[in-house]
Amino acid sequence: MIPIAKPYLTKDEAQSAYDTILTGWVTQGPRVEEFEKKFCEYTGAEYAVAVSNCTTALHLATIVSEIREGDEVICPSMSYVASSNCIKYTGAKPVFAEVESETYNIDLSHAEKLITDKTKAILIVHQIGMPADIDAFRTLCKKHNLKLIEDAACATGSAYKGKKIGSHSELVCFSFHPRKVITTGEGGMITTSNEAHYKRLKLLRQHGMSVSDRVRHQSDKIIFEDHTEIGYNYRMTDFQAAIGIRQLEKLDWIIGERRKIAVKYIEELKSIDCIRLPEEREGYFSNYQSFSIYLKDNSPISRNELMQKLLDDGIASRRGIMTSHRETAYKNEFKEIKLPVSEDASDRSIMIPLYIPMTGEEISRVITAIKKYLN
Numbered sequence: 408m409i410p411i412a413k414p415y416l417t418k419d420e421a422q423s424a425y426d427t428i429l430t431g432w433v434t435q436g437p438r439v440e441e442f443e444k445k446f447c448e449y450t451g452a453e454y455a456v457a458v459s460n461c462t463t464a465l466h467l468a469t470i471v472s473e474i475r476e477g478d479e480v481i482c483p484s485m486s487y488v489a490s491s492n493c494i495k496y497t498g499a500k501p502v503f504a505e506v507e508s509e510t511y512n513i514d515l516s517h518a519e520k521l522i523t524d525k526t527k528a529i530l531i532v533h534q535i536g537m538p539a540d541i542d543a544f545r546t547l548c549k550k551h552n553l554k555l556i557e558d559a560a561c562a563t564g565s566a567y568k569g570k571k572i573g574s575h576s577e578l579v580c581f582s583f584h585p586r587k588v589i590t591t592g593e594g595g596m597i598t599t600s601n602e603a604h605y606k607r608l609k610l611l612r613q614h615g616m617s618v619s620d621r622v623r624h625q626s627d628k629i630i631f632e633d634h635t636e637i638g639y640n641y642r643m644t645d646f647q648a649a650i651g652i653r654q655l656e657k658l659d660w661i662i663g664e665r666r667k668i669a670v671k672y673i674e675e676l677k678s679i680d681c682i683r684l685p686e687e688r689e690g691y692f693s694n695y696q697s698f699s700i701y702l703k704d705n706s707p708i709s710r711n712e713l714m715q716k717l718l719d720d721g722i723a724s725r726r727g728i729m730t731s732h733r734e735t736a737y738k739n740e741f742k743e744i745k746l747p748v749s750e751d752a753s754d755r756s757i758m759i760p761l762y763i764p765m766t767g768e769e770i771s772r773v774i775t776a777i778k779k780y781l782n
């Protein structure tokens with residue numbers, strides 16, 4: 408069976424976690440701090456705050472953006488549901504924008520049309536590793552005095568206009584779930600260029616506590632902490648950070664290997680005229696967190712039939728990126744809205760296997776099977 412994805416974890420990560428366990432420091436200690444520092448060096452971000460996962464990262468990003476009940480936040484419906492759930496947590500309303508059919512990234516002109524007096528922020532998603540047009544959204548947000556949040560869950564190591572994702576705007580949220588390009592088991596990171604955000608994010612992730620465990624532990628004077636606001640427990644453990652440090656060292660290599668597979672897929676599949684392949688425009692660099700293909704009208708079989716046939720051949724695939732407005736949790740509230748581009752892209756696309764290491768034979772099997780069913 409060829410799986411859809413596989414985390415790339417080796418003895419290095421196991422050793423790193425093992426060594427950390429023996430230090431006696433368990434949660435949010437020196438390894439978390441080191442991981443944050445290295446993440447800043449890697450991305451070029453000014454500050455980084457490690458948290459328990461990307462969903463909690465996004466939640467804290469909405470809080471420091473002062474998003475509250477009654478506000479509206481524009482975001483794509485076509486994304487993993489966490490992108491809109493984090494808006495819901497605050498009591499604000501997600502307002503769903505269309506995506507562009509070629510990149511699946513949020514459509515700038517549609518997003519602009521949705522701006523009202525209540526709009527507080529725009530949340531953009533770098534879909535399956537392909538960056539959205541950050542500068543265009545920064546300009547739009549500036550013009551209308553809105554906050555910008557980047558959901559970069561899938562985009563660790565991707566780049567936009569020559570700079571790594573994480574270095575362009577005030578709030579960028581990453582995921583280290585096993586389905587992403589690097590993993591810490593569960594885990595997330597927020598990068599920011601804003602010192603006030605940085606300080607507040609650090610408080611919010613640990614119950615609003617004014618003194619961290621580490622500072623108290625190292626102090627030769629007694630210190631009592633205060634809880635300065637209602638916070639959360641969104642901490643990352645030191646074991647996870649120890650794994651993350653090793654993963655980060657390999658990230659550029661991992662992306663290089665992923666891109667070789669993507670190039671091979673593109674070369675071999677581009678002659679099939681009933682599909683559309685991912686498009687990487689000038690200035691955009693994808694980590695190929697996933698590889699998606701879109702089945703046009705002239706496809707001899709439906710998307711679901713193709714998925715079943717691939718499965719029968721021992722090849723896993725997944726449906727395209729979901730749309731939140733059609734999920735049961737959102738359906739009632741959003742039954743009036745229609746997002747034809749997002750719905751079509753979601754219903755007609757599939758993700759095919761891409762992981763490291765993927766053998767030449769496995770890659771060939773996927774290509775041969777797709778050609779067999781679509782030619």
Ligand SMILES: *Cc1c(COP(=O)(O)O)cnc(C)c1O
Pocket residue numbers: 460461462463486487489490532558560561581582583584594595
């Ligand atoms: C995976 C993902 C998330 C959630 O990340 P977790 O670390 O699992 O919380 C959020 N947004 C997008 C676009 C994702 O793909």
